[in-house]
Amino acid sequence: MYQEVILDHYKHPHGRGLRDGDAEVHHVNPTCGDEITLRVKYDGATVADVSYEGQGCSISQASASVLNDLLVGKELAEAQKIQATFLELMQSKGQIEPDDAMEEVLEDAVAFAGVSKYPARVKCALLSWMAWKDATAQALGDGAERKTA
Amino acid sequence: MYQEVILDHYKHPHGRGLRDGDAEVHHVNPTCGDEITLRVKYDGATVADVSYEGQGCSISQASASVLNDLLVGKELAEAQKIQATFLELMQSKGQIEPDDAMEEVLEDAVAFAGVSKYPARVKCALLSWMAWKDATAQALGDGAERKTA
Amino acid sequence: MTQLPGLLDTEAIRKDFPLLDRVIHDGKKIVYLDNAATSQKPRQVLDALNAYYEQSNANVHRGVHVLAEEATALYEGARDKVAAFINAPSRDEVIFTKNASESLNLVANMLGWADEPYRVDAETEIVITEMEHHSNIVPWQLLSQRTGAKLKWFGITDDGRLDLSNIDEIITEKTKIVSFTLVSNIMGTINPVDTIIRRAQEVGALVCIDASQAAPHMVLDVQALQADFVAFTGHKMVGPTGIGVLWGRQELLEDLPPFLGGGEMIETVSMSSSTYAPAPHKFEAGTPPIAQAVGLGAAVDYLTAIGMDKIAAHEHAITEYAVKRLSEVEGLRIIGPTTAEDRGATISFTLGDIHPHDVGQVLDELGIAVRVGHHCARPVCLRYGIPATTRASFYLYSTPAEVDALVEGLEHVRNFFG
Amino acid sequence: MTQLPGLLDTEAIRKDFPLLDRVIHDGKKIVYLDNAATSQKPRQVLDALNAYYEQSNANVHRGVHVLAEEATALYEGARDKVAAFINAPSRDEVIFTKNASESLNLVANMLGWADEPYRVDAETEIVITEMEHHSNIVPWQLLSQRTGAKLKWFGITDDGRLDLSNIDEIITEKTKIVSFTLVSNIMGTINPVDTIIRRAQEVGALVCIDASQAAPHMVLDVQALQADFVAFTGHKMVGPTGIGVLWGRQELLEDLPPFLGGGEMIETVSMSSSTYAPAPHKFEAGTPPIAQAVGLGAAVDYLTAIGMDKIAAHEHAITEYAVKRLSEVEGLRIIGPTTAEDRGATISFTLGDIHPHDVGQVLDELGIAVRVGHHCARPVCLRYGIPATTRASFYLYSTPAEVDALVEGLEHVRNFFG
């Protein structure tokens, strides 16, 4: 499961650190103690920034870094599509072999396909993504869905 | 376990029926519903009578009949010895093969040796004997032990 | 050999059950008619247990090593199987316990510690029936003693049915919970769930169904039943000992407080306070009966492959035959329904004046295993003024020849003590 | 191969445990170092389970047929074995539960519903420690919430020992019960029972010992311990899942009220009231984990044949070696006692900044099974300000070569994430 890409993001996280934002959330995975504090900044419907601080395993750290790469600069609708696709992949229990279409959407994040085979680690990979969804709902109000999975 | 002797006592119980006594007890085996009402009459230290009424299985009924045979007319000390010997036999889990000495004490009651192999039935065989012990303690006061096993 | 319509291929089925080849008392092959007490286990269930222990044994949840992942998948997979078996709307509604008794105590305790609107207290009433197994009586007596709630019950008619004539007085606006058995473990009676549930819903009472004698023998569909809780036990349905099930409606399980506290049932713990995991884990404290759940999953697979409707039909045919044959035995009186209508394959009876202990013992000497006593349903014996009954209970592997053996055995008993 | 004084003949012992031959991840033989979570099972225990199900399976007690007699003798025979294993004064003091968690909840609930002088209520105090498994925390938190009793606890020192410096303020005249673990499941610490018991006896408090991590690994003598209750669990001591034990002093078990109600635990039942059987049956509602008790009996036979003192010596040698080797790993910090004195063969550690999940996962890929997380002892992690630990735990079949494999694996982990 430790793809080179994942290790790279873990060792050299992108966009780490807390910067100015419209909303901040703090998410915890109680079973393993992984934590993340995440802020989103919107410029209209564009994801202007996603900044974060956290502690946890390589999977949760790398996943936050990948998220930053993928979502910053995207339109909200596009970002939500990426989030949904990542969620789908992670919940696939190793059953989805990412195809070209998925790779186009997820880029580096397809490296997490292997993680989906490990139920205990799926939550780690999703931590920052759930935090982003939640923060977005707070920043933009009820227009974006609020529910976290 | 159904020795001819046991069946005989069951079909033709000796001394059954309630007669005049010094003390009366009512014992129940809650797990199977066997019941006995038993009275003892003493003439000094001599067991003058043991009378009883009850309902229950052949083992509990035959055992009361055998008790009546064995104990009526005996001196208390002798009767207690018989009771103790019967108790020992019944708690032997089929490990005691009654010898001549035991047969001399227990007479017909050695037929119950086979019952001791069946834990669920030992209580049936002992019901009247425990009742007798209890009634005797009541009739004679603390001189005879009170504890029932 | 007697052929009845609806019988299963018992010759094939019996090959799966090693114990049915057991020989006792110098060469007598066992005739096992004590299925209401516990069932025998097929090779498939034993294989599942052995495979679990030999290849995948580990503690479940929270582990990242292969064995822990496998054990968790097997354990949670068993939950999926049980959920499908009872047609549960969600797998999260299936709680594993150690037996049906724990399941029923769990319901009683959840309601005792609940907040409104569920809370059972001195102002409220609990309803059970005179036909219950002690495991569906004592928990409610304890709850009633400890909360002051009033315990009420339905009586039984002369022919072994629930007497619902006064249902509106028994189930009232004060009733918080109605708990009753779907099938009587002593008389085999199948109870009219609909009538009771309709009245309970009218007054807003919760309904708990003891399906211990139903789950092994018929299609059990918790959605069709419309109850709030359904309890049953693994060992009676070709599963291992040490595992029971409580199904409960999700909203209730979310709202109700936990019962046993410990590992696995928490979300987060500090010395001063804890929060709880969502159901079903909230109600599963400590290392669960992992191997036993896996075994129950295999049991459910086994029963499903044969088909619960086919098993029910088989048992109905056997019951019809047994009721007919038994009523030919002189002095035999069936305690409970005397026809095969609305009854399961559990038949209690008395035989003249002969005490059930003697009946059972002599049958045993012939190799026939029946149960004697009050069958943990003493109020039924009290109701009929008898100390005990002899009970023969059949299952998917029972044959008409075994009914014949029982009837012959009873004739022998009559002669022996006659 | 490394030879240490006091080692058992692990080559012979390992042949008894089928799972230890398990091969994972393309040909890596498993190195099972998750024994504090659960132990593997020897062939002898699996054989006992199979023999029970294939030859003697029946419901226990009250039956007059051969199978019921056999099953009862096997089940009650297991009680005799467990009683002998812990040197209980009487077999009737041994209660079978489903796991240690149920045993601990049983104690908490007995005391909550008890009459004086045992009753825990708003005027009284409960004492535990910061080192407990959640299963010895949450039941007492629940009891405290439900009765108003105050919950107090002993803290932990920097080197993983109980801080008893303020024992006289923690255990006071108000204390009704002191419940603590004999061996920590996260740090391996062996606690000073005598000191705590002496103080508890001074103030007349009852003492409950959680021996879940002790019973598998050392001689456990309940008379020598002088506690009032001792709880442990079968699956950690080469027994099956689904079975636990509570030992309690006879007078207490006689005086204290029942917890779960149902079949088997009664003396007589009528609709309006019931009386209870004497202990241990009073506390065993419903069909017990029969096969699992039989399996635990076989486990106890297995351990006894090897000798608990020999097992303790073996584990001590392994621990000494492991502590030494682990401290050679750069960046590794042991959480808990850093020598082999007064500690068991369970060693928790952190490795630099590498998250335990990553440590565990990479070890798993090498075939090494350790546990990572808070090990159901989250207050210990909070105490040391860490989210989780990696825990390696050894048992009678563990070898120095497995310690070496772990150390090599950790070097690999360091390089991998370095």
Ligand SMILES: Cc1ncc(COP(=O)(O)O)c(C=O)c1O
């Ligand atoms: C110290 C300690 N206490 C209690 C328990 C709970 O045991 P079980 O999960 O079998 O109930 C455990 C193990 O999980 C333990 O290590």
Ligand SMILES: Cc1ncc(COP(=O)(O)O)c(C=O)c1O
């Ligand atoms: C109707 C009924 N309810 C409850 C039980 C209790 O089941 P268990 O003994 O497995 O807890 C039984 C069986 O013993 C039963 O027949």
